[in-house]
Amino acid sequence: MKFRIKFNKKNYLKYISHLDLMRLFERTFNRIDAPIEYSQGFNPKPKISIASPLSLGIESEEEWMDIELLEKVDEKDFIKNVNSILPSDIQILETEYIEDNTPIAALINWSVYEIYFLLLEDKKKIELENIIEDWLKQEEILIERYRKKGRNKILVTENIIELMKDIELKSLKNNEVVLKGKLKIGESGTLRPRDFINAFIADNNLNIDIDSISFKRISQII
Amino acid sequence: MINKDKLDRVLKKVDRPARYIGMEINSVKKDFKDAKVKFVFSYPDIYEVGMSHLGLHILYNLINDREDYLCERVFCPWTDMEKAMREEKLPLYSLESKEEIINFDFLGFTLQYEMSYTNILNMLDLAHIPFLSKDRDEDFPLIIGGGPCAFNPEPLADFFDLFLIGEGEERTLDIIDIYKEHREKGYDKDEFLKTISRLEGVYVPKFYTTDYNEDGTIKSMTAIEGAPSIVKKNRVRDIENMYYHEKMIIPYIETVHDRVVFELFRGCTRGCRFCQAGMIYRPIRERSPQKLKEIAAKIVENTGYENISLSSLSSCDYSQLEFLIKDLVNEFEEKKVGVTLPSLRLDSFSIDILKELEKVRKSGLTFAPEAGSQRLRDVINKGVDEEDLIKAVSYAFKEGWSKIKLYFMIGLPTETDNDLIGIKELSYLVKELFFNRPKEEIRGSFKLTSSASCFVPKAFTPFQWIGQDSIEEFKRKIMLVKDSIKDRKITFNYHNPEVSYMEAIFARGDRRLSATLIRAFEKGCKFDGWGEHFKFETWLEALAETDIDGDFYALRKRELDEKLPWDFIDCGVSKKYLIKEYKRAIIGELTDDCRDNCNVCGIDNCEMRGVKSEI
Numbered sequence A: 001m002k003f004r005i006k007f008n009k010k011n012y013l014k015y016i017s018h019l020d021l022m023r024l025f026e027r028t029f030n031r032i033d034a035p036i037e038y039s040q041g042f043n044p045k046p047k048i049s050i051a052s053p054l055s056l057g058i059e060s061e062e063e064w065m066d067i068e069l070l071e072k073v074d075e076k077d078f079i080k081n082v083n084s085i086l087p088s089d090i091q092i093l094e095t096e097y098i099e100d101n102t103p104i105a106a107l108i109n110w111s112v113y114e115i116y117f118l119l120l121e122d123k124k125k126i127e128l129e130n131i132i133e134d135w136l137k138q139e140e141i142l143i144e145r146y147r148k149k150g151r152n153k154i155l156v157t158e159n160i161i162e163l164m165k166d167i168e169l170k171s172l173k174n175n176e177v178v179l180k181g182k183l184k185i186g187e188s189g190t191l192r193p194r195d196f197i198n199a200f201i202a203d204n205n206l207n208i209d210i211d212s213i214s215f216k217r218i219s220q221i222i
Numbered sequence B: 001m002i003n004k005d006k007l008d009r010v011l012k013k014v015d016r017p018a019r020y021i022g023m024e025i026n027s028v029k030k031d032f033k034d035a036k037v038k039f040v041f042s043y044p045d046i047y048e049v050g051m052s053h054l055g056l057h058i059l060y061n062l063i064n065d066r067e068d069y070l071c072e073r074v075f076c077p078w079t080d081m082e083k084a085m086r087e088e089k090l091p092l093y094s095l096e097s098k099e100e101i102i103n104f105d106f107l108g109f110t111l112q113y114e115m116s117y118t119n120i121l122n123m124l125d126l127a128h129i130p131f132l133s134k135d136r137d138e139d140f141p142l143i144i145g146g147g148p149c150a151f152n153p154e155p156l157a158d159f160f161d162l163f164l165i166g167e168g169e170e171r172t173l174d175i176i177d178i179y180k181e182h183r184e185k186g187y188d189k190d191e192f193l194k195t196i197s198r199l200e201g202v203y204v205p206k207f208y209t210t211d212y213n214e215d216g217t218i219k220s221m222t223a224i225e226g227a228p229s230i231v232k233k234n235r236v237r238d239i240e241n242m243y244y245h246e247k248m249i250i251p252y253i254e255t256v257h258d259r260v261v262f263e264l265f266r267g268c269t270r271g272c273r274f275c276q277a278g279m280i281y282r283p284i285r286e287r288s289p290q291k292l293k294e295i296a297a298k299i300v301e302n303t304g305y306e307n308i309s310l311s312s313l314s315s316c317d318y319s320q321l322e323f324l325i326k327d328l329v330n331e332f333e334e335k336k337v338g339v340t341l342p343s344l345r346l347d348s349f350s351i352d353i354l355k356e357l358e359k360v361r362k363s364g365l366t367f368a369p370e371a372g373s374q375r376l377r378d379v380i381n382k383g384v385d386e387e388d389l390i391k392a393v394s395y396a397f398k399e400g401w402s403k404i405k406l407y408f409m410i411g412l413p414t415e416t417d418n419d420l421i422g423i424k425e426l427s428y429l430v431k432e433l434f435f436n437r438p439k440e441e442i443r444g445s446f447k448l449t450s451s452a453s454c455f456v457p458k459a460f461t462p463f464q465w466i467g468q469d470s471i472e473e474f475k476r477k478i479m480l481v482k483d484s485i486k487d488r489k490i491t492f493n494y495h496n497p498e499v500s501y502m503e504a505i506f507a508r509g510d511r512r513l514s515a516t517l518i519r520a521f522e523k524g525c526k527f528d529g530w531g532e533h534f535k536f537e538t539w540l541e542a543l544a545e546t547d548i549d550g551d552f553y554a555l556r557k558r559e560l561d562e563k564l565p566w567d568f569i570d571c572g573v574s575k576k577y578l579i580k581e582y583k584r585a586i587i588g589e590l591t592d593d594c595r596d597n598c599n600v601c602g603i604d605n606c607e608m609r610g611v612k613s614e615i
C-alpha cells in the first residue's frame, strides 16, 4: 500500500545529493525494520520514490516521497522511530496512507521557491519591484539551456515566461534580496531556479554577488 | 567556530560538498567548549578514503565514549575545496563542530602510506599551524602520528610532537588522561612530553638526536632527557576483551567501503617476507566466534548496513572461519545483509566458504600469487604453488565466476627475466583453465586482469636491507611482461615506478627528509598517491634543492650491520630473526606458518606459539 511522506532538508544537508538521500532513507527504513516492498528481479530495490528531486545545494521545507508498504505501520511510531535515526536537518513532518494510485510526482506542477542573493549596488524596494514587474510583462523571456537529444546534449533557446508565476520581492534589507515565486516542475515543463535567477540577473543588468545566491523550496503544489 | 557564511559560499562551489559537512548518522556532536580534551582525528587523504579506514571508527568511538573528551574528524580537502578555502580565507575545520583545527588539543594523524605525507603539511598549512614541532608552543595543538608508517617515523620526526608505535588505540586514552592532569595543574609542553615519553609505545622525537657518518649512514641515535633508548611497540594483549566500536559513522556519499567492518584477528602467521604488516603486527590474536557475532550484531543494528566485511590481514586464516561464516550468513540472510571477505588466499581457499558467501552475491575474484615463478614465490615465502592456483581458479570457474584478478610484484629480490615471464605464463594458464572445459560448462565472458606493483622494501621486513630496482630497470621489466602478453582477454596493469621510487625513499628515510617534504609541499606537491597529482619532476627538484640523494635511500643495498633509522623501535620481532629470514630468502628456503611451527621470531609471550601442538 502507498504511504506518503512529507519531509524537509535543511542547512548543511542541502549538500547531499538525491542519490545520497535515497540511500539514507533506505538504510534508515532498514534499521527500523519497516515492512517495505522490494522490487522483483536480480537486484531487488526497496520501493521508494521521491517526487521532483532537489538539485544539490537547495534547502527545502517540503519534500514528498511515496513508499510501498507490505503492511500497515503505526504512523506515530513510524515518524518517531525514523526521526530519531535521521539527522536533525532531515526530518519526517507528516505521513498519510494513500488509496489513489497516482504517484506523488504526477500530482505536483509547481514548486514555490525563495531565492536569496546579495546586491552589490544600492536599489530601493520600489525600483526592484518595478524591475520585476517590467520583466514579467514581456511576451517572452528567453534562456539558453542544454537539452538531451538522444546521446548528445544540444543548446536550445527556450521561452520560460509560461514556466513561472507569482514572482514577487519578498524582502530587501541591507542589499539582501529575497525573491519568491512559483516555478513549473514536472512533465509539462520544468524551470530550474538557477536558470530562472540567471536570466533575471542578466536581463536586468543587476550587479550581484554570484556566490551569494541560494535557494529554498518552500512547498510543492498542484 | 568558523564563519558559516564563508563555509556556505565555499561549499556551493565545490564538487561533492557532502565531504565537508559532517552530520552523518552515528557521528558524535558534543559541546565543544565543555569538553576537557579535544582530539581531532586527522586523515591525510580525502573523506571517502579516510572514512573507509577502520581505525578511524575505533578511535573515534573510543574517545567519544568518554564523557569529558571529544573526538572530531578532519580530512584533506580535495584540490577544488582547498582552492576555494584559500580564496575565502577559510581555515581548516573539524566536521562536527565546524571548529578551527588550531583550537583542538590534539591532532591525531594516521599514517597509512608514505605518499600522503605532503597532505599532512598541506593540512597543517590550511590550519595555520607551524610545520615544525619546535615552533609550536603551548598554544598550539599537539601533533600525534600513528599507523603502519609510524614504524619508521623519522622522515616526519621534525613535524610531530609524538608518535604512537604499534596498536595505539588504548595508549591514546592514557595520553589524553595525562594531558588532562597536566592542563589542570598548569601545562608545560616539554614537561608533558617528558612524562609521556616514558610510556611504552610512545616516541617523542625531540628527545632523540642523530649523528651521521661521513658516508651519510647513521652513526648513532641518542636518547636524551631520560627518554628510553628503545621504544617498544604498543601491543593489545587481550583482544577478546579489548574495546570495539559498536557504531560506525555512515557517510552520505558512497565511500570505498560502505559496510560494516571489524577485525577477526590481529596479526598474521604467514610470514611473507615482503610484508611489513605481517611482521609489525605479530603475534596473531584471534577473537572468538561468539565475540565476533556479538560485534557484528551490534554494528548491523546501529548502522542498517547491507554488507559485512571481515577485515584482517589474511581473513581466510581465521581458525574457525567456516563456522563463523555459516553463522553470520544464517543470522543475517533474512535481513538481506551479505558477508564478504576482502582477501582470499589461494591456499586456504575453502570451497564451502565460497559457497556460503555466494548465496548472497557473486562478484569478481582476486588472488595474489605475488610472483610469477615458484622459485620467486619461495624467496618471498608466499607459500602457494601453481597447484593451489589451478584448484582455486578451476573451482571458481565451475561455480560460475568468470572475472579474475591476479596481483603480482615486480622487482622482488633475486628476480630474473624468467620469473617475469612467469607472470605471463600464469595469466595464460588461468585463461586456458577457463576455456579448456566442455563447451556447455563455459558460462559468462572471461576477463583476467593481471596487475603488477613495483616492490618497495619496507622497514622491519627481511627485505629492509635490499636495494630497490632503478626506475629504468622497473620500466624495462614492465615492458618485458607487457609485451609478452598478447591476449585481448588479459589486461595487464602496472604501477608507476616513479611513485614507488619516492615511496621507497620515505619508507626507509631518516630525519634529513623533513626538509625535502617541506620543499616539495612548497613547490605544490600534494595527493601524491593520486596518479593525476603526482609530480615526479617537482619531487626530483625538491630532492636536489635540499641536497638529498634519493638513490641513497631507495636503491642502496644496506650492510647488515648498518644502523637503520628505525632501529630504536622494538617491533617485537628481533633483528636476528629478520637477518635469518633475509638469508633464507636469498637461497629460496621456505619458513613455516606460525600455526604449524614456531620460528622463534622474538615475540614475547606469543599467543600463537604451540597452538597446533596443543590440539
Ligand code: SF4
Residues within 6 Å of the ligand: B269, B282, B283, B284, B594, B595, B597, B598, B599, B600, B601, B602, B603, B606, B607, B608, B609, B610
Ligand atoms: S613467536 Fe613463533 S608463533 Fe609467535 S609470531 Fe613469532 S614465529 Fe610466530
